[in-house]
Amino acid sequence: MTDESQVARSADDMVAEADTGARNPSIAWQAKLIIGTCIVWSLFQLYIASKLPGVIAQSTGMNIFANIVAQARFVHLAFAIMLATLAFPLTSSAPKDRIPAYDWALVILGVASCLYLVVFRFQIADRPGLWSTSDITMSAIGMCVLMISVYRSLGLPLVIIASSFVLFAFFGGYSEWARNITNYGGASLSKALGHYWMQTEGVFGVALGVSTTMIFLFVLFGALLDRAGGGNWFIKVAIALLGALRGGPAKASVLSSMMTGMISGSSIANTVTTGTFTIPLMKRIGFPAEKAGAVEVASSTNGQLTPPVMGAAAFLMVEYVNIPYIDVVKHAFLPAVISYIALLYIVHLESLKMGLEGLKKEGRKIGVIMIMILFLSGFIFLGICTFLMIGLRAILDPVMGDSIYAAVALVAVMYVFLVAVAARYPDLEMDDPNAPVPAAPRLTPTLLGGLYFALPIFILVWNLMVRTEHLERLSPALSAFWATIFMIVVALTHRPLKAFFRGEGHAAETVAGWGDFVQGLILGARNMIGIGVATGAAGIIVGTISLTGAHQVIGQVIETIAGGNLIILLLLVAVLSLILGMGLPTTANYIVVSSLMAPVIVSVGAQSGLIVPLIAVHMFVFYFGILADDTPPVGLAAYAAAAISRGDPIKTGIQGFGYDIRTALLPFLFIFNTDLLLIDVGFAKAILVFFIALIAMLIFAAATQGYFIAKSRKWESAALLFIAFMLFRPDFFLDQVSAKYTAAEGPAGISLMGEAPNDQLVRLTVAGPDFDTAIVRPTTITVPAINGDAMAALQAQGLTVMEEDGKLLLEEPFPGTPHFGTIGSEYDYYGDDPVVVTMVQVENERMPKELFFIPALLLLLGVVMIQRPRATQPAF
Structure with a gap:
């Protein structure tokens, strides 16, 4: 086995251990059982998201088909517990090549405790709060098996946190201090277990409901897109676009991770997917191993910030903040774009400092100014396309009306046309990153060779965002369902269609397409195991809060330490998010910290005279939960990148967090300047906010890197930080000269x-x-x-x-x-x-606060003029 294949295997093993399960039974029927369960779970989720249960129930008169949708949370957790038990060994020494007897016992107990709520739902509904002995027994079994499932799939931290809240529910009433704050006198075994398991206040609460109805479909959509070749297309387009620039592979890593992150809920899987190709390329052009890994880590973790999917937490925000999903996307858009452009700039500065070049490329190279225009106009282009599609839809409305068939026909024609165009170009095979002389591919054939992969994403975004006279915006769940259905069609047909247009035999390609579809179903379910059990365990924490008022205790402790100072409170919450995030997945971290601290931040802000929008607080927590994935000493994304780069994982994590300082700055900024979240901001002002915030973030990145046009002196870096602050917070200076x-x-x-x-x-x-x-x-x-x-x-x-x-x-x-x-x-x-x-x-x-941009930009011009004579190489 070659060194490269060993590295790739090590990284893949890490993803399996962290995300999808490390057990690979050698006994055929056991392996098939795991695979079959994954397939059935994915099909079940598609079934309940469709209209089939209602149609079948109406045609057959059997209400069980309709009721299964209402009971879907219980079945969802049953699948998650079963797969967590089968796919993840209990300990590091437990057998990985077979399923031991104790795991079979846990599977039976876990599934039975979940399906008990389905089978006996009518009897349970007749005795609300008066739980029987069998109710309490099954609740206790379910809680224990769930905790074991969390431990084996996510590790010990979430188990400890959830257990602490359970202990508080039982024994918190014995603390006079806690009792005085919460008026909680303790709960009996029957009351607590019934609250956690027998109703939708605990394990089967909002978090698991969102996992059931929304998150699974988006994860399945991403898995199908990746297995069909969409992930590879993202990487190839990024390399073709940016690979020939200075430090091109690193810039391509940033862009491809952003595009992959739009449909991926795992920073570790994102790191391995794109890093397997980009990290060796970065090393070949001169990046040290740790910096190559750090670029990929920073890019991949930030992928969860990128709309429209944003991991799983975005869907939870819809429920917790009680705003439409389109508003969550709107608020998240600007910070995500600014963060990624700033990371591209940081990579460029690193390349300048090291005097690096890009990859060789045949034909005409695209200049950096053109790249910037393409990058920025890409978002404008999406907006123009959206308006054109709305206009087209308005023209077709008299013909199409509420009918979906004409829309399906239109999409089908577009798909077949794009596949026919792609058939003229070679298939997009992944190049060998360890080739002696790697070269960047041409942009046009690379882009057109897989452009049809953009159609499912377009359908997803269209359904989420576009509304016409006859058609309302679809819910996130329905949007993901229709995008997934179309993605299934793409996975099954794009290979045989290309073979048909090329005049080749399509039987083998049809089989390959079917294989992509099945593997996508399997991968989607395996990627959901950790999220499924994590949202169930996080429900224990939320259930404890609703039962006891525990957030008041923790909130008062944090508030007392902060002394009523909002800045100190935000720093404490950021540190808490980072610490918890070292052992928790982003989704569970977000649920825990937002449930505990969001009300406290809003309250302390109000006491300080600052009205903090709830969405800003939730975004604050979300950002720092994501940053935990590259925070040493536990950041798993850093370990995955180090496995590929062969660098030191701790140094990789430290360097990656250094690159992510700009992302850590943004949450503090949009707490005090909600314009960055486009709250009550019109279109014209949004454009101004975007460009000013972008300039400010690039200046901040230059200051933290110690390099602007030339190597910066300390006072120049300080001046750049001051300029960035003036651009980010012009209202601060306005308040000094004029009372607000x-x-x-x-x-x-x-x-x-x-x-x-x-x-x-x-x-x-x-x-x-x-x-x-x-x-x-x-x-x-x-x-x-x-x-x-x-x-x-x-x-x-x-x-x-x-x-x-x-x-x-x-x-x-x-x-x-x-x-x-x-x-x-x-x-x-x-x-x-x-x-x-x-x-x-x-x-x-008062005068417009934007007037303070003028002295800031003049000061920036002064720094440019001072540094320009010291420049030893072109800026680009």
Whole structure:
């Protein structure tokens, strides 16, 4: 066996151990059972996502076919537990070539405890809260087997965290301190286990529901696309586009990882998929092993930030933040694009510092300016195509109406045409990265040779984002379902169709296409094992919070340590996310930290006078959960990259985290500058925000790399950091020269509110005794002004204010009113200290904050002029 094949095998083994299961039974029927279970699970998920259950139930009169959709969470977890037990050895010394007897026992117990909820669902529904002995027994068995499944597929950290919350549920009532904060007196065995297992508040809660209805379909879609050759096409296009530039393979690694990350939920699998080819190429042109691995790690981990899929956490945000999926994509788009362009720039600076060149390429080379235009215009092109498609759809609406058949016919014609075009070019085979003289392929034949792979992604994005008169946007689940169905068609037909157009025999290609389809079903299910059990275990944590109010305890500890300082709190949450993320997958990390800390960040921000949108907090947690994948000493993506590069995994992780500093900066920025998340930002301003934020991030990257046009002096790096801050936070400097708000207290505050323009947000600072601690604390809310009538504006928000002794007393808001969740349930309105509106603030008319871009850009020009004489090589 060659050294290269050993390296590839080591990396693949790491992916198997971390993502898909390391057991490979030598006994034929056991291996077939694992494969068959994977196939059945994938087909089951497609079945429940389709309309077939309802159609079959209506035609046969058998309600079991319709009810299976309602019971899908239980079946989903049963598959996940079964495959986790069969595919992952319990310990490192457990047999990998066979399934031992104790695993068969665990399979039977785990599946039975899940299907118990399906078989006896009517009897369980008749005794809510009055759980029988068999209910409690099956719940205890299910919890234990689930924990074992989590341990064998994800390791010990999530088991420890989930177990800690279970212990708190049983024994938290014995702590006087915790009892005073949460008013929780403890739970009996029956109550706790029933809460966790017998209803949808614990294991089978929102997280597992999202895994069942959405995440699986997106993961299956990505697996089918990769097995059909889409992943290879992404890599080849990236190499063709960027490979001949300075440090080209590293830049291609960034671009291909971004494209692969759009449909991949695993940073480790992304690292191995693209890194197997790009890391050896980076080493051949002069990158050290650790830096080559670090580039791939930074690129692959950030792939989960890239819309439209964004791993699994994006779908959970839809449920937790309660906003449409299209809004999650909109908020995530700008930071992801800026982050990737900045990483391309970091790679370019590294290449400059090392004096590296790119790959050889036949024919005309594309200049760097053209590359930048193509890269930026790519997003503009997508927008233009979307508007053109909307226009085309509007023209066809009178003919097509609500019918889907014309749309299917149109897509089918486009697909056959693109396959016919691809048939004119050689198939996209993966080149040998260890070839003596690797060369970058030509762009045109590479792009056209697999352009039909973009159609399923286009269908996915179209269904998620485009709405017309007759057709509403589809849900994420339905969008993924139809994209997956089309991807299945592509996997089955693209090979025989190309053979047909080339006039070759297509029997062998048909068999190969069928093999791609089956392997995609298997890979999709195996990639879901860890996510399935992780969302079940994370449900234990969420269930404990709903049962006990544990987040208040943890939140108060973190808040006390932070001392009410939002910056310190954010740093603590970032560190917590990184630490937990070292042992948890991104999805579980996001669920845990967002459940515990999101309300605390919003609350502390409000106490500090900063209104932090909930989506910004969830994105903050999500970003740092992803960064944990390359954080030493545990970052598994760094170990996977080191297995390919033969570098030191710790040094690879440290270097990768160094490249990701720019990504770590973004969450802090969009907490304080929500323009980056395109919150309440129009199209024209969004363009300005994009370019200014991009320039600022590139400047920040140059400062952290110590190289701009030439090697930077320390004061030049400091100046670049200052410029980046001016561009990111112009409002900070504006606040120093002009007060942002006019403030008033008492009755004068009502008069001030009455002077505010219609619909302008007026800030109210409310102070009162905390419901749990009786400590008087402030918080800030916003109220839209209404035609100069302050009382009408307050009443429209469900707020009643009375003037007494020069104070504005606030009555308790009714449940269901806009601010009940922020000030209604948080304050004690019947204590000795009243709840009062202490201050009213109305924003002033000020100069545009964008004026501070001018001195920042002039200062940047000065740095350029100072460094230019010291430049020893062209900038590109």
